[in-house]
Amino acid sequence: MKQFYTLITAFLLAHTICMAQPYGNEWIAFTSGQPLSTQQYFRIGIWQEGVYRVSYADMQNNGVPVTSWFSPDRFQIYANGKEQFIHVADVNADNIFGPGDYVEFYGKGTDGAYDRALYVNNEDQPNPYFSIYNDTASYFLTYSPFSTNNRRMPLLTDNNFGAYSPETYFISEQVKVYGGEYNIGWRDYNDIADNSFSEGEGFFIQ
Numbered sequence: 760m761k762q763f764y765t766l767i768t769a770f771l772l773a774h775t776i777c778m779a780q781p782y783g784n785e786w787i788a789f790t791s792g793q794p795l796s797t798q799q800y801f802r803i804g805i806w807q808e809g810v811y812r813v814s815y816a817d818m819q820n821n822g823v824p825v826t827s828w829f830s831p832d833r834f835q836i837y838a839n840g841k842e843q844f845i846h847v848a849d850v851n852a853d854n855i856f857g858p859g860d861y862v863e864f865y866g867k868g869t870d871g872a873y874d875r876a877l878y879v880n881n882e883d884q885p886n887p888y889f890s891i892y893n894d895t896a897s898y899f900l901t902y903s904p905f906s907t908n909n910r911r912m913p914l915l916t917d918n919n920f921g922a923y924s925p926e927t928y929f930i931s932e933q934v935k936v937y938g939g940e941y942n943i944g945w946r947d948y949n950d951i952a953d954n955s956f957s958e959g960e961g962f963f964i965q
């Protein structure tokens with residue numbers, strides 16, 4: 760009987776641990792009790808850092824149902840599981856997302872953050888700035904049926920720069936990322952590579 764209780768305890772513990780594991784898709788608004796979301800997410804591939812504008816026409820031309828996505832407050836963009844701060848321009852201020860209106864956001868491509876966990880020793884990752892698999896990050900545009908209180912960039916209209924005292928210096932960091940060649944990491948005496956991600960494996964050569 761003791762063994763039985765031990766088994767039950769072990770099972771419950773394993774179940775609890777499994778339940779506690781995040782899947783990484785918690786940011787998706789799933790319909791309660793359903794495997795799919797009824798909310799639509801449109802993927803925007805970003806590989807270069809910059810500020811991006813997606814217009815009403817862009818959305819319309821790419822199958823986004825903008826005629827039913829009429830409330831500017833409900834637009835959202837997610838990246839890496841987090842809602843991004845965006846600017847939704849309602850150009851004619853009619854509180855309807857229509858022709859001429861647009862969404863702007865800051866985006867950048869991938870880096871090596873997700874690859875780090877692949878290495879036997881995480882600190883062996885040679886290039887944290889360059890992904891092994893993909894240079895294109897996914898930004899997801901969506902329209903929330905639940906929330907009008909979404910993340911927005913604060914708009915600043917202050918241009919009275921003469922009122923500010925200049926700083927005496929600033930610190931700037933510049934990173935030159937090399938990703939021209941792939942180094943396969945450790946090899947044995949037959950020149951065969953270790954099949955796990957080992958020290959020095961990755962893109963980092965010019």
Ligand SMILES: [Ca+2]
Pocket residue numbers: 849850851852853854855856857860
């Ligand atoms: Ca409008």
